[in-house]
Amino acid sequence: MRWSIKLGRYAGIDVYVHVTFLLFLGFIGAAQVLSGAALGSVVEAVLFFIAVFGCVLLHEFGHALTARQFGIRTRDITLLPIGGVARLERMPDRPLQELWVAIAGPAVNVGIVLLLVAWLAISGASVGGLDWDLTEGSFATRLLTVNLVLVIFNLIPAFPMDGGRVLRALLALRLDYAKATQIAATLGQGFALVFAFFGLMGLLGGGGNPLLLFIALFVWIGASQEVGMAQFRSALGGATVGEAMLTHFSALAPHDPLARAVDLVMAGSQQDFPVVNGNQVVGILTRQRLLSALAESGKWTAVGAVMEPSVASVSTRESLEATMAAHQGKPFALLPVMDRGVLVGLLTWENVSEYVLIRSALGGHRAGPSVLPQPPILRR
Numbered sequence: 001m002r003w004s005i006k007l008g009r010y011a012g013i014d015v016y017v018h019v020t021f022l023l024f025l026g027f028i029g030a031a032q033v034l035s036g037a038a039l040g041s042v043v044e045a046v047l048f049f050i051a052v053f054g055c056v057l058l059h060e061f062g063h064a065l066t067a068r069q070f071g072i073r074t075r076d077i078t079l080l081p082i083g084g085v086a087r088l089e090r091m092p093d094r095p096l097q098e099l100w101v102a103i104a105g106p107a108v109n110v111g112i113v114l115l116l117v118a119w120l121a122i123s124g125a126s127v128g129g130l131d132w133d134l135t136e137g138s139f140a141t142r143l144l145t146v147n148l149v150l151v152i153f154n155l156i157p158a159f160p161m162d163g164g165r166v167l168r169a170l171l172a173l174r175l176d177y178a179k180a181t182q183i184a185a186t187l188g189q190g191f192a193l194v195f196a197f198f199g200l201m202g203l204l205g206g207g208g209n210p211l212l213l214f215i216a217l218f219v220w221i222g223a224s225q226e227v228g229m230a231q232f233r234s235a236l237g238g239a240t241v242g243e244a245m246l247t248h249f250s251a252l253a254p255h256d257p258l259a260r261a262v263d264l265v266m267a268g269s270q271q272d273f274p275v276v277n278g279n280q281v282v283g284i285l286t287r288q289r290l291l292s293a294l295a296e297s298g299k300w301t302a303v304g305a306v307m308e309p310s311v312a313s314v315s316t317r318e319s320l321e322a323t324m325a326a327h328q329g330k331p332f333a334l335l336p337v338m339d340r341g342v343l344v345g346l347l348t349w350e351n352v353s354e355y356v357l358i359r360s361a362l363g364g365h366r367a368g369p370s371v372l373p374q375p376p377i378l379r380r
Contacts, residue, residue, distance in 0.1 A: 004078055013064055014076040015057065048139060052146050053079055055112055059150065060086040062108035063101055063162075070097045090325040095172035095180075102165035106154045109147040116144040158188030160222030168226075181230035188223035192216045233321060236356065241323055242316030244355035245337045245345030251276045252285055254304030261290055262299060272333040274343060275307045281336045281343055283307035313338045314347060324352060 004016035033042055057079060064074035064086045075087040092098040120140055137145070155163040164184050171180035192215075199212030250264045252273045265271055265287075275283040285307045293306040313336040314323050327335070337345035 011061065011065065013061070013074050016076055016078040018078055018080045020080065044139065048142065051139075051143055053084070055109060055143070055147055055150065056084040058108050058112065059105040059154075060084040062104040062106075064088070066104035067092065067101045070101070072101075090322075095169040095177075098165055098172070099169035102162045102169060105162050106151045109150045109154075112147045113144055113151070116140050116147070120144070156191060157184065158191040158219045158223065159185055159226040161188075161219070164188050164223070164226070176234075178230045178234040181226055185223035185227045188226075189220055192220040192223070195219065233325075236321040236324060236352075239320040239355070239359070240316065241314050241318045241320050241337055241347060242339070242345070244320050244352050245316070245347050246351045247345050249274075249346050251343065252303045253277065254282060254302065254307070256303045257300045258290060258293055258303060258306070259299040261285055261303065262294070265290070272348075274311070274334070274336050274346065275303055276343060279342055281311050281313060281338075283309045284311050284333060284336075286333045311336060315339065316344060320352070320355075323347070 003019045005019065005022075007015045007017055009015070057077065060077045064077065067074060067088050070092055072092060073089045075089060077084060077086045088101075092101055120138075123140075125138060125141070154161050155166070157163040157167040159165070159168075164187075167187070168180050168184040171183055175183070195212045196216035199216060250268070250270055250273060252261060252264075252275050254275055254277055261273060264273065271287040273285045274281050275285055283304070285303055289306050289308065293301055297306075316337055316339045323335075333348070335347040336343055337347055
């Protein structure tokens with residue numbers, strides 16, 4: 001994620017903190033100082049905020065380490081002011097696996113609650129009378145309250161919270177994956193409407209809780225995206241890369257001048273090109289690299305001098321769903337498709353989306369751009 005600072009690598013997973021998190025941390029300290037709080041209170045407020053996000057980080061590691069047990073790697077974990085994000089390479093294929101991965105995060109928070117209860121009992125402090133606005137009580141009591149809130153909030157059966165995934169996994173034990181997702185997403189959007197209603201009523205009544213409106217929007221968008229991804233995966237089911245690849249394309253040689261690439265761009269719709277030396281794909285010339293090189297060194301520069309080298313490729317017989325899942329969120333312009341060592345096609349997000357639309361239409365399913373997930377932004 002852009003504008004993120006790496007904190008380190010733990011259990012084989014890179015951990016990042018977004019710069020907005022640090023700004024929010026500074027805002028908390030500044031707000032305490034401006035309110036006239038003593039230095040000790042300022043330090044405690046900042047430490048409490050860090051402790052809360054330590055619990056969030058452990059929550060995300062719960063998801064990541066459980067997913068690892070099913071052979072699913074986690075690309076990284078990023079801490080944001082609104083929570084944490086663990087980027088799994090793919091979602092589990094089996095409902096029970098998704099159930100365990102989804103419930104692992106809240107289970108970590110339950111474990112933290114039990115540890116804090118034990119600590120308070122040993123220290124002789126009272127556990128009762130939790131103040132849900134976090135303005136009263138000891139450090140440990142307030143941290144206990146936060147973890148209870150995290151458990152309750154995350155188990156709401158609405159995407160993109162863990163509860164929505166738990167519900168989808170339970171439904172998928174009996175129903176088709178796409179149907180299970182649709183039911184869970186519809187319920188999630190129902191919760192979003194409830195949140196929005198109470199948020200608006202609060203604002204009209206003068207009390208107001210803008211956070212409920214933010215949560216409503218967050219849940220509504222998350223549910224819509226899950227439906228799109230489920231329909232996308234369903235349409236890819238059973239297809240191979242060879243069925244969806246682009247077969248009419250142009251290739252460049254390393255010694256070709258950029259002028260040839262310009263001619264090909266102007267003559268057709270192709271904007272990114274594989275660079276081939278004999279039968280071997282040695283690189284890719286993207287539109288962005290072409291434009292930059294034209295501006296810097298002119299159209300007679302050799303393609304090999306500006307191409308992106310070391311290109312990953314896929315086979316015609318590979319699963320299309322597995323291939324797209326493996327490259328979800330990764331920046332790529334195109335993937336060369338090989339058959340017996342020969343370049344036979346190209347795979348792009350745009351072409352796969354067209355294939356999904358056509359396959360859905362032939363299958364009698366309603367499909368359109370509104371139900372398809374948008375391709376990731378290609379950093380070319």
